[in-house]
Structures are given as C-alpha cells and as structure tokens.
Amino acid sequence: MAEDTGNWCLIESDPGVFTGLIKGIGVNGVQVEEIYSIDRETLEDLKPVHGLVFLFKWEGRDPAATPGSTAPIEYDNPDVFFAQQVITNACATQAILSILLNSPTVDLGDELNNFKAFVSDFPAELKGHAISNSDVIRAVHNSFSRSDPFINEMHDPSSKEKEDLFHFIAYTPINGSLYELDGLQEGPRNHGPCPGDSWLDKVGPIIQERMARYAGGEIRFNLMAVVDDRIKVIEEKRKSYEEQLAAMQQKEGPDAGSWLKSEIEHLKQDIVKEQDKRLKQQRENKLRRHNFVPLIYELLKGLAQEGKLEGLVEEGRTRAKAEAESARQRKAAAAAAGGGGDEDMYMDDD
The missing domain is CATH 1.20.58 (Methane Monooxygenase Hydroxylase; Chain G, domain 1)
Known part of the structure; x- marks a missing residue:
C-alpha cells in the first residue's frame, strides 16, 4: 500500500467529479455514470461501456484481510496498461486511467496520448511513479479537493480512532478478456475470455461474489461506469x-x-x-x-453587531435538541422494526 499522500488530496466518489476529472485531463467523448444495479439490462442501457470502477472498504495492509479476487495475476503483459499505486489518495484517478488507457476507442487527447507513449515500456512500479509525478494529472485531481479550512485544525493525530479506508479498482475488457486492474496488486488479474461485449455478463457475478465475502453485512460499496458521452x-x-x-x-x-x-x-x-x-x-x-467561511464570518459578525446572534444561537440549540430527540426516536423505532439506516457518500482515502 502507498505510504504518503504526496500532495494528492481526497476526492469524492461522485460521477460528476470523475466526469470533470476526465474532461480536465483532456479526454473527449466519455463520461462517468453511477450504477445501482449490476444486471445486464442496466449495463445494456449504458452501452458502450468502457469499464467499471468499483469502490470497497479496504481492511488493511495484509492482502488477506480484504476480500479480493482469485483470478491469476499476469506479469509483463505488453497489451495491458497496468500501473502500481505508489501514493495514497490517488486510487480513484488511477482506476479511471486504467480504463481509459486500455480502451482502443477512447479519444485520449494529446496529454494522455503523450503520457501513454512515454511510459509504454516502463515496468508497473515506474508507471505508478509517472502518474504520481505528472503535474497535469495531479493538478486536475487536486482541483476537485473540497475547500475545508478546518481539516488540519480539527484533526487530532494522537487520536486512536481511525476512519475507514476505501479503495477503487477497475474492471475492463482488453483483447477479448476481462481484466481486473488494482494498483495495490503486483499486476493485472485475468478473469478469462469474454468475446464481444459478453464481459458485461461476466463482471456482475464477479463483483457480487466479492461483495458477499465481506463479513458483518458490509454494504458500503459503490460502482460507476465509464461510458460514451450520453x-x-x-x-x-x-x-x-x-x-x-x-x-x-x-x-x-x-x-x-x-x-x-x-x-x-x-x-x-x-x-x-x-x-x-x-x-x-x-x-x-x-x-x-468554493470556500464559504469568509461569507459565514461576515454574516455572524453582522448579526453579533446587531445583537441578534445570541438569540439565534439559543434558538439553534433548542432546535438541535428537538431534532436529536426526534432522530433518537426514529432510530429506536427502526431498531424495533428491524430496519437500518442511511449510508453516507464515500471518499477516496486509501
């Protein structure tokens, strides 16, 4: 697993973000769509599909800790662009690049075409370093960082509580076979032949089987497709x-x-x-x-000068208590009925 962020920020697992990232790098004619079902009908409606990006919880440094694929790893296959992930926070962008750089029909644009030609003979680890050292790719990736001036101030490095880590990998057809491209592995995994677009039938059960091997009812997964401009x-x-x-x-x-x-x-x-x-x-x-803090500061400052801030704060406290009590009652009712809760949006933070 990569050891440091190397000035690569966290970005959200969001199709709008990934579509903007692709366009920012100069790739033409493709976009990213979120998928809520892996059935053939859903994927059929999105054709042509160049590849799938799968987000899952990363359980730790030990490869055995995270349910993974049993498909064999191919080493030094010149027909497959594979780059090892050498830096944290970059796996979303790297998964997207794994699909784009292995698709013969995508218009990569000048930047990625030149990059692909430059690193074509590099081993997987050097390809990963080339991605992490690309000023253009890193700048576009970081342009989707959330503006949050409180992150550093509120983060306690001595805290024993650790946030869950999530990781992105790619599935894409290459020369008639379905490949799994995970930058934390030693090479691409070949899931076998899939002539034409039959890989869409093959990839669903593979992802479902992988999800099913998680213990404790883990449901925090995300799946997106790289498709032609809709x-x-x-x-x-x-x-x-x-x-x-x-x-x-x-x-x-x-x-x-x-x-x-x-x-x-x-x-x-x-x-x-x-x-x-x-x-x-x-x-x-x-x-x-956008950083809204200066605006909020000026609003609070104006309210304080007019003597309205204290009353609004007290009103907010009262409302928060009422909402918290209401949420507690809903949670208790859901637990009694055997229901569950909503899940948050997941971030690229491996």
Missing part, C-alpha cells in the same frame, strides 16, 4: 429513428410510424434530462471548490 449516444439514436421514420412515411404516408414518433419524443426528453444533469454537476463541482 448526449452523443442519444442524439445518434434519435437521428437514426428520424431517418427510419422519414423512409416509412415516404412509403406508407404521413400517419405511419407512430411508435417511432413516440420513441423520438422520449429521446428528446432524455437529452434535456442529460443536459440538466450536466449543469447540476458543473454547479456542484464549483461549490466543492
């Missing part, structure tokens, strides 16, 4: 349907092809939804980078 994919499908509709109407009359008209309208709505989603992700990424 707007481009939907637009191409819409144009194809419009061409089919025009040909059908020319042959059968203007009233023909009602089902095609309906599909075209649905696709137009899907494009609008995707555009709205992107605007939301862009806004969220801007908010992640």
Whole structure:
C-alpha cells in the first residue's frame, strides 16, 4: 500500500467529479455514470461501456484481510496498461486511467496520448511513479479537493480512532478478456475470455461474489461506469429513428410510424434530462471548490453587531435538541422494526 499522500488530496466518489476529472485531463467523448444495479439490462442501457470502477472498504495492509479476487495475476503483459499505486489518495484517478488507457476507442487527447507513449515500456512500479509525478494529472485531481479550512485544525493525530479506508479498482475488457486492474496488486488479474461485449455478463457475478465475502453485512460499496458521452449516444439514436421514420412515411404516408414518433419524443426528453444533469454537476463541482467561511464570518459578525446572534444561537440549540430527540426516536423505532439506516457518500482515502 502507498505510504504518503504526496500532495494528492481526497476526492469524492461522485460521477460528476470523475466526469470533470476526465474532461480536465483532456479526454473527449466519455463520461462517468453511477450504477445501482449490476444486471445486464442496466449495463445494456449504458452501452458502450468502457469499464467499471468499483469502490470497497479496504481492511488493511495484509492482502488477506480484504476480500479480493482469485483470478491469476499476469506479469509483463505488453497489451495491458497496468500501473502500481505508489501514493495514497490517488486510487480513484488511477482506476479511471486504467480504463481509459486500455480502451482502443477512447479519444485520449494529446496529454494522455503523450503520457501513454512515454511510459509504454516502463515496468508497473515506474508507471505508478509517472502518474504520481505528472503535474497535469495531479493538478486536475487536486482541483476537485473540497475547500475545508478546518481539516488540519480539527484533526487530532494522537487520536486512536481511525476512519475507514476505501479503495477503487477497475474492471475492463482488453483483447477479448476481462481484466481486473488494482494498483495495490503486483499486476493485472485475468478473469478469462469474454468475446464481444459478453464481459458485461461476466463482471456482475464477479463483483457480487466479492461483495458477499465481506463479513458483518458490509454494504458500503459503490460502482460507476465509464461510458460514451450520453448526449452523443442519444442524439445518434434519435437521428437514426428520424431517418427510419422519414423512409416509412415516404412509403406508407404521413400517419405511419407512430411508435417511432413516440420513441423520438422520449429521446428528446432524455437529452434535456442529460443536459440538466450536466449543469447540476458543473454547479456542484464549483461549490466543492468554493470556500464559504469568509461569507459565514461576515454574516455572524453582522448579526453579533446587531445583537441578534445570541438569540439565534439559543434558538439553534433548542432546535438541535428537538431534532436529536426526534432522530433518537426514529432510530429506536427502526431498531424495533428491524430496519437500518442511511449510508453516507464515500471518499477516496486509501
């Protein structure tokens, strides 16, 4: 496991963050989508899928402590780009790069094309050092750091309590075989042949089996897919349907092809939804980078000068107590009914 952060920050496990990261490095025509089910139908709707990024809890330095794969490791396969992870906090970016740099159809852009050509003959460990020392990749990665001026002040290095660590790995098809690319391993793991897009059928059970080996009902997992630009994919499908509709109407009359008209309208709505989603992700990424502390300070200062701060603080305390009591009652009711609680968003912090 990597020993230090090397000025690489933690970033959130979020499709908007990873899509922004990919675009920031200069890669064109792809994005990241979060997946809530590994069934074939879900993956079919996202085709073409270049690879999956899987997040799981890292149990410790001992490889046996974390449920892993039993697929054989391939050493020195020149057809597979594999880089060992030599630095902490970089595994999310490294998992994304593992997919992009092994996909023959992705437009990598000048930066990654030059990087891939430069390190092509490097051993896995040196590839990892090359990633960690890339000013461009590191700068884009760190641009998604949350602005939090209280992290250093509030962190107690003497505390015995340790936060859970999470790790990202990649699954992607390469030359007709399904590979698992984990930078903390000695090499890529080959899960066997998968001609065409049959890897989508093969990868689901592999991930599910790995999740099932965790003890204690561990449910903190995350799965994302690197896919082609969804707007481009939907637009191409819409144009194809419009061409089919025009040909059908020319042959059968203007009233023909009602089902095609309906599909075209649905696709137009899907494009609008995707555009709205992107605007939301862009806004969220801007908010992640913004430091609101100066604004909050000035607001509190103004309220104090007007003599309103003390009353608001007391009102806040009363409300917090009421909400805490309400939450305690809901938790007790859920426990009595055998229910569970919500999970937080997980961070890349291995």
